[in-house]
Amino acid sequence: MIYRSILLFVAVICLASCQDKKEEINFPKTDLAKAPLIPKPIKTISTGSAFGLDANTVIYTSGTDSEFEKVGVFLSEHIKKKTGLDIGVNSSTENQSDRLIYINQSDSVALDNPESYQLYIKKDSIFLNAKTAAGAFRGIQTLRQLIPETSNDTLTDHPLWVIPTGKILDGPKFGYRGSMLDVARHFFTVEEVKKYIDALAYYKFNVLHLHLSDDQGWRIEIKSWPKLTEVGGATEVGGGKGGFYTQEQYKDLVAYAADRHITIVPEIDMPGHTNAASVSYPFLNGNGKEIKPYTGTRVGFSTFDARKDTVYSFLDDVIGEIAAMTPGPYFHIGGDESHVTKKSDYIHFVEKVEKIVQKHGKRMIGWNEIAQANISSNSIAQLWNEPKNALKAAENGSKIIISPAKKAYLDMQYDSISEYGLHWAGYIPVDVGYKWNPETYVEGLPKESILGIEAPLWSETISNSSELEYLAFPRLIGYAELGWSPSEHLDWEGYRERLAAQVPYLKAMQINYYPTKLVDWKKD
Numbered sequence: 001m002i003y004r005s006i007l008l009f010v011a012v013i014c015l016a017s018c019q020d021k022k023e024e025i026n027f028p029k030t031d032l033a034k035a036p037l038i039p040k041p042i043k044t045i046s047t048g049s050a051f052g053l054d055a056n057t058v059i060y061t062s063g064t065d066s067e068f069e070k071v072g073v074f075l076s077e078h079i080k081k082k083t084g085l086d087i088g089v090n091s092s093t094e095n096q097s098d099r100l101i102y103i104n105q106s107d108s109v110a111l112d113n114p115e116s117y118q119l120y121i122k123k124d125s126i127f128l129n130a131k132t133a134a135g136a137f138r139g140i141q142t143l144r145q146l147i148p149e150t151s152n153d154t155l156t157d158h159p160l161w162v163i164p165t166g167k168i169l170d171g172p173k174f175g176y177r178g179s180m181l182d183v184a185r186h187f188f189t190v191e192e193v194k195k196y197i198d199a200l201a202y203y204k205f206n207v208l209h210l211h212l213s214d215d216q217g218w219r220i221e222i223k224s225w226p227k228l229t230e231v232g233g234a235t236e237v238g239g240g241k242g243g244f245y246t247q248e249q250y251k252d253l254v255a256y257a258a259d260r261h262i263t264i265v266p267e268i269d270m271p272g273h274t275n276a277a278s279v280s281y282p283f284l285n286g287n288g289k290e291i292k293p294y295t296g297t298r299v300g301f302s303t304f305d306a307r308k309d310t311v312y313s314f315l316d317d318v319i320g321e322i323a324a325m326t327p328g329p330y331f332h333i334g335g336d337e338s339h340v341t342k343k344s345d346y347i348h349f350v351e352k353v354e355k356i357v358q359k360h361g362k363r364m365i366g367w368n369e370i371a372q373a374n375i376s377s378n379s380i381a382q383l384w385n386e387p388k389n390a391l392k393a394a395e396n397g398s399k400i401i402i403s404p405a406k407k408a409y410l411d412m413q414y415d416s417i418s419e420y421g422l423h424w425a426g427y428i429p430v431d432v433g434y435k436w437n438p439e440t441y442v443e444g445l446p447k448e449s450i451l452g453i454e455a456p457l458w459s460e461t462i463s464n465s466s467e468l469e470y471l472a473f474p475r476l477i478g479y480a481e482l483g484w485s486p487s488e489h490l491d492w493e494g495y496r497e498r499l500a501a502q503v504p505y506l507k508a509m510q511i512n513y514y515p516t517k518l519v520d521w522k523k524d
């Protein structure tokens with residue numbers, strides 16, 4: 001800590017003394033407020049000059065929290081990927097450093113949210129203030145977005161990446177900003193999920209919900225019930241070979257997400273959507289029919305037996321093992337479309353499973369149907385199709401996650417000729433996905449009841465990263481903004497221009513996207 005302060009002191013002094021010797025660079029006039037940032041920050045003030053990111057730039061971080069140093073290293077690695085520059089983090093600077101990026105832990109009262117940050121960009125320094133490492137991490141995403149794709153090689157004798165100067169004060173609208181990936185209908189590998197997480201991080205999402213089980217497949221190793229993956233993991237929609245995550249792989253995903261300040265929410269969908277589990281262990285089945293593997297796309301035909309004690313001891317093991325590997329506060333129990341579960345059994349089931357989830361130290365989330373049961377106010381309902389259930393849950397004190405199928409389902413087709421996806425909830429062109437307000441979507445739902453927003457991506461029609469990305473991008477980028485930015489600052493015309501400017505990022509990351517004609521995509 002003291003060592004770090006001395007280093008910083010030396011760096012600042014050196015910076016100050018080097019100024020005299022340094023040639024003045026004649027930067028072209030810049031306008032920070034015109035930068036195509038997504039999500040749009042709360043407040044941006046331009047000062048018209050520029051910070052020239054170059055090989056002589058150094059990064060320092062507060063010594064008060066080692067997580068801040070990790071944020072600095074993340075920034076340095078991403079600067080390297082984008083520009084090729086090798087920028088040290090908290091390294092002593094024998095050689096002269098011209099410019100400083102300082103990631104600072106601050107207790108400023110203006111930082112009213114753990115994810116808030118302030119970015120002060122001057123000619124020779126960038127100061128990023130945040131209360132927590134999560135806030136600093138969100139702030140460096142803004143900085144990444146401000147670094148141009150190409151350097152300016154004519155301003156001085158070496159390449160500079162020109163960053164506009166000014167001030168950004170920013171923080172999120174919602175504490176929960178997520179997307180869901182259905183890895184059950186089709187399996188997605190650890191590498192594919194990590195690629196999705198990278199994009200989520202860039203646009204300041206903080207939750208990835210993994211739909212880990214459904215009729216067509218069980219995707220997470222449970223040591224006490226090995227057939228779940230041996231049998232239930234071997235199928236997927238269309239008859240492919242399926243797959244599953246070992247516990248080590250799941251923990252690796254959780255850690256990868258945590259490094260990006262993203263929480264994994266695991267979902268085991270029940271009592272319906274459970275054919276794969278019941279094929280593995282037929283005693284679980286409650287629909288009275290002979291059970292066999294299912295690789296079609298119908299829903300609502302399977303159920304656990306809600307009146308059997310052994311079903312609950314099975315669930316105690318499953319939830320216990322997953323909860324133990326999941327540092328985040330949530331466990332999602334699904335609860336949707338249990339069409340062959342008697343209503344009284346359904347209610348009994350949800351209330352019993354809620355207790356098991358709580359016993360393992362987690363907060364229960366379920367799709368909006370769970371509001372039919374007498375759930376505790378600590379549990380969370382995820383609105384997808386029935387506002388009345390969301391209202392009921394909110395009246396009982398529960399928080400609500402807003403994921404209306406008609407607006408936020410990434411698996412809805414864009415239009416009648418776009419590839420992949422379904423359209424049971426309608427088509428969702430890119431503008432329709434953007435032009436709605438999650439705070440007012442459910443009439444009568446108080447803002448304070450809204451935990452946040454989530455965009456689910458169901459995978460009946462997609463089976464690899466390229467198809468996944470075709471549905472997710474560019475709509476996912478709009479949901480990032482709806483989750484973060486104050487709604488009164490948002491308008492489609494401004495957004496579509498900033499969206500067009502995302503092409504270099506999407507190309508650099510090799511992210512496929514649907515090139516809707518509604519946007520004048522940036523050509524390079």
Ligand code: TNX
Nearest residue numbers: 299336337367384411422458
């Ligand atoms: C409804 S939304 C489902 C999923 C399907 C999806 C397809 C929800 C909670 N259940 O089982 O995959 O529609 O769009």
